[in-house]
Amino acid sequence: MRNLLIKEMRLSASVLSFIFVVFGVMFLIPGYPILCGTFFSCLGIFQSFQNAREANDLVFSALLPVSKQDVARGKVLFACIIELSTLALMAIVTAVRMTVLADAPVYRGNALMNANPFALGVALLLFGLFNLIFIAGFFKTSYKFAKPFVTYIIVTFLVIGIAEALHHIPSLEALNAFGFSHLPLQLGLLSAGVVCYIALTGLALKSSAASFEETDL
Amino acid sequence: MEIVTIDGLTKRYPGFTLDAASFSLSAGRIAGFIGRNGAGKTTTIKSMLNLVHPDNGRISYFGMPLIGNEAQIKKRIGYSTGTISWYPRKKIRTIRDVTKRFYDSWDDATYERYLRLFALDEDKTPLELSEGMKVKCNLLFALSHGAEALILDEPTSGLDPFSRDELLELFEQIRDSGVAIFFSTHIISDIEKCADDIIYISKGRIAAACPKEEFADRYQEPGETLENAFLRLERSAQDA
Numbered sequence: 001m002r003n004l005l006i007k008e009m010r011l012s013a014s015v016l017s018f019i020f021v022v023f024g025v026m027f028l029i030p031g032y033p034i035l036c037g038t039f040f041s042c043l044g045i046f047q048s049f050q051n052a053r054e055a056n057d058l059v060f061s062a063l064l065p066v067s068k069q070d071v072a073r074g075k076v077l078f079a080c081i082i083e084l085s086t087l088a089l090m091a092i093v094t095a096v097r098m099t100v101l102a103d104a105p106v107y108r109g110n111a112l113m114n115a116n117p118f119a120l121g122v123a124l125l126l127f128g129l130f131n132l133i134f135i136a137g138f139f140k141t142s143y144k145f146a147k148p149f150v151t152y153i154i155v156t157f158l159v160i161g162i163a164e165a166l167h168h169i170p171s172l173e174a175l176n177a178f179g180f181s182h183l184p185l186q187l188g189l190l191s192a193g194v195v196c197y198i199a200l201t202g203l204a205l206k207s208s209a210a211s212f213e214e215t216d217l
Numbered sequence: 218m219e220i221v222t223i224d225g226l227t228k229r230y231p232g233f234t235l236d237a238a239s240f241s242l243s244a245g246r247i248a249g250f251i252g253r254n255g256a257g258k259t260t261t262i263k264s265m266l267n268l269v270h271p272d273n274g275r276i277s278y279f280g281m282p283l284i285g286n287e288a289q290i291k292k293r294i295g296y297s298t299g300t301i302s303w304y305p306r307k308k309i310r311t312i313r314d315v316t317k318r319f320y321d322s323w324d325d326a327t328y329e330r331y332l333r334l335f336a337l338d339e340d341k342t343p344l345e346l347s348e349g350m351k352v353k354c355n356l357l358f359a360l361s362h363g364a365e366a367l368i369l370d371e372p373t374s375g376l377d378p379f380s381r382d383e384l385l386e387l388f389e390q391i392r393d394s395g396v397a398i399f400f401s402t403h404i405i406s407d408i409e410k411c412a413d414d415i416i417y418i419s420k421g422r423i424a425a426a427c428p429k430e431e432f433a434d435r436y437q438e439p440g441e442t443l444e445n446a447f448l449r450l451e452r453s454a455q456d457a
Contacts, residue, residue, distance in 0.1 A: 003318040010315050011304050060303040062268055064319045065291035216269035 004066060004074030005081070011060075012052040017082050020044025024089030027115040028097070030106045034115055035160045038126040041086040042134070042152070045079045049138060049145055058142055059217050072139055072212035076205050079135055083127040090115070090123055102179035113164045114176045117186040121193025122163045126156050128200030136207040142215045218244045220366045220397040221265070226274035228260050233421060235260045237274070240416050240426035242366065242397045247388055249412030250401040253451060257421040258401040262370045266296055278366065292320055295359020298370040302343035302351050309354060310339040313361075320362035328361035349380035353387075360391070367391065369400035373407050385411045405444040417447070419454040 021044070026037035052058065052075075061071040094115045101107060113119055130152055137148025167176035174182040175189070221242040228235040235257040242248050252258050263269040265276055267287055276283040278290045304312055317323040332339065335353040343351055352372045359367055373381045381404075388398050388411050399416075402408065408415060408429070415432045417425040425432055437446040 003315075006318060007315045010311060011307055055304045055306070056302070057304070059268065063266060063291065063296050064316075065288045066319065067287055068267070214270070217263070 001070065001074060001077065004061070004070060005078060007061065007064075008048075008074055008078035012048060012055065012057040013078065014044070014047035014051040016047040017044040020047075021082060021085045021089060024086040025093060027090045027093040027119070030110050031112060033112055033160055033164055034119060035113065035122055035126060035163060037086065037090060038083075038123050038130075039153075039156055039160075041082060042127070042130040042156070045082050045130070046134065046145070046149055048078070049075075049135075053143060053145075058212075062217055068213050069209035072208040073205055075139075076131060076135055076201065076208055079131060080201060083130075087120065087123060087127070091120060094120055098179055108178070113167065114178060116177050117183075117190035118175050118177070119163075121190040121196075122159070124190075124193035124197035125200075126159060128197040128204075129155055129159065131204035132200045132207075136204040136211070139208040139211040139215070142212060142217065220244050220279060221399070222275075222277045223261075223265065224275045224277075226261065226264055226271050226276065228264055228269060228271045230260075233257070233260075235264070235271075236421045238418070238423045239274075240423055242399050243414075244365070244397050245392060245395045246413040247392045247398040247400070247411055248414040248416055249408035250399060250416045250418065251403065251405065251408055251447065252401075252418035253403060256418045258403075258418060259370060261418065262368060262401060265368060292322065292362070293364060294366045294368060295356070295362070295364030296368050296370075297352055297355030297359060297372055302346070304342075305344040306342050308340055308342055309337065312343075313339070313358070316358055317361070322363045323361055324363060325361075327363070328357065331357045331360050347380075348375040349377075349384065352376075352384060356387070356391075364396065366397040367399065369398065371401050371403075373400075373402055373404055381407070382410075405447055409443050417450070419451060424450065424454065 020040050023037040023040035026032065026040070027034045058071065061074070062068050064071075094117070097104075097107060097115045107114065133152040133155060134145070134148045137151065138145045140148075166172050174185055177183075177186050219241045223241065224239050226235060226238040233255070238257070238261055240248075250258055250261070260269065264271045264274075265283075267283055278286075279293065281290060283290055313328070317325075317328075335350070335357055337350065337354060337357060343354065346354060352369075356367070373384060376384065385407060388400070392398055392413075400407075412429055414428050415425060416423060417432075425436065427435070433443070436450060437443065438449075441449075
């Protein structure tokens with residue numbers, strides 16, 4: 001699998017996949033739907049899929065001495081590396097906002113979602129949805145990516161909209177916690193995000209591998 | 218020694234069926250796989266590489282079925298085509314660095330030797346290579362990992378007569394080192410020049426699979442060239 005990941009990074013990946021990791025820093029922008037950072041990171045991964053298709057990467061990979069299923073798994077794991085790198089950046093920014101900038105007026109007066117563990121949990125959910133909707137959807141045919149990508153866009157902005165709105169509902173204000181307030185709830189929600197990511201990515205891995213195995217190239 | 222055995226390979230598409238194709242390939246021999254466009258050559262080759270899934274039939278390499286031993290078998294075979302270029306904008310050097318990681322048997326000395334023989338520049342990208350050089354580039358990778366069988370899909374298509382001749386001579390050199398070569402073509406003179414065995418496919422069926430001399434005895438009429446024999450056979454197949 002290590003060799004497949006190296007192949008992904010050196011031959012198939014678009015440089016945008018790596019550059020767009022920087023969009024994790026969007027967690028620092030006040031008055032902006034910060035979860036959109038996940039969308040840009042996934043857009044970078046999408047560029048790699050486009051690149052791979054144009055470079056005949058799937059056929060090249062299927063001819064390598066690895067199983068076809070591992071080729072698909074390699075692509076999902078490459079996406080995970082980009083996503084988790086973006087998440088790491090988001091986590092660093094979140095830590096800064098929870099400590100040094102906890103009382104910054106620019107964030108206190110922000111009507112939109114605050115950067116906190118709940119936001120990171122939602123980011124994980126969104127990355128998991130990308131893996132299941134886009135990547136597993138792409139491997140249904142191994143060449144069509146418009147439909148799975150458009151479906152992902154609709155779902156992701158719907159989830160972002162809901163996540164942004166939730167803390168305005170009475171009794172759900174704690175979702176928008178500042179600093180270390182409501183920490184047990186916040187960490188619980190982050191854990192739920194981790195579980196969702198693992199479950200959705202696991203399903204994406206299984207579905208992508210099975211679909212690619214069955215695909216005639 | 219039989220390196221590859223295909224038995225009853227069947228693949229159905231709407232409007233076309235590859236019908237129970239059977240043949241075998243031996244070490245140190247060149248098999249020319251001939252048939253007109255749409256006869257089933259690429260479907261056969263793709264099935265042999267597990268790129269498409271046959272509906273029926275068995276494919277085995279080195280006495281092992283392809284299904285279940287795919288990774289192990291692919292370490293010992295090489296594939297080349299003149300029609301696709303991999304990673305057109307990546308340098309050959311980069312493609313080599315990544316590809317060699319997958320093969321325990323990769324030999325840098327062999328790679329360097331063929332690189333010089335083929336006069337390939339590692340700093341070029343496949344996009345910058347001519348069709349003939351692309352085929353040579355693919356062969357370079359296959360030979361550097363010690364492939365014992367080469368499966369080549371229309372390697373001479375689009376080549377000028379000089380490059381074609383050069384490539385066919387190269388096949389003979391590779392064959393003499395004990396490698397089994399299987400190449401598809403619709404150019405009969407390629408078969409005449411270097412094939413030891415002829416596998417002739419027509420309308421999805423293997424019409425003949427035998428040594429070239431036996432083919433001449435069985436199918437060529439007195440004084441008839443191989444090209445005319447194929448044209449006659451193909452015409453009668455189309456009329457049937």
